[in-house]
Amino acid sequence: MDAREVTGDREFVARLDYGEEWCAEIESFVAAADVEAGWFHATGAVEDAELAYYDQDAFAYETVRYDEPLEVTSCTGTIALRDDEPEISVHAVLSRPSGQAVAGALERATVFDGELYCRTFDDYLTRDVDPAGGRALWE
Known part of the structure; x- marks a missing residue:
């Protein structure tokens, strides 16, 4: 394990706009707030979604599309520099009406x-x- 202490004192809250693309809204916030490193959490609901899982044997992501309303019960992510540009990594748990x-x-x-x-x-x-x-991953 590689660990280090980080410090920070900027905190933000934001509302994502209806009809917009979820990740693009977060990327817009990151650019507007000039964030180069951080951690975020989000909740809400989406009209559809595309999720990916990492196939550890193939070293590639496989995607699954959901064309249905889903509750965002948990969304967490990180912001880090990649090729000198801020990049977000977003993971989510989404729920159907059935639970x-x-x-x-x-x-x-x-x-x-x-x-x-x-x-x-x-x-x-x-x-x-x-x-x-x-x-x-983080270096």
Whole structure:
């Protein structure tokens, strides 16, 4: 394990706009607030979604599309620099009216409603592909 202490004192809350793309809204916030490193949580609802899971044997993401309304019971993510540009990584747990949950890396979703909390880090975090697993992780 590689660990280090990070500090930060900027905190934000934001509302995601109806009909917009969930991840694009977070990316817009990151750009407007000039965030280069941080952690965020969000909740709300989406009209549809595309989730991905990582196939550890193939070193590739597989995606599944859901064309149905879903509750965003948990959405968490990180912001780090990749090739000197801020990049978000978003994971979500979405629930159906039955209570069944689907989860994975959130590739895209259409916002019905959403609220975001973000805490920034003063320290820079950078992402690079980890050769052991093939995914972009903090260095």
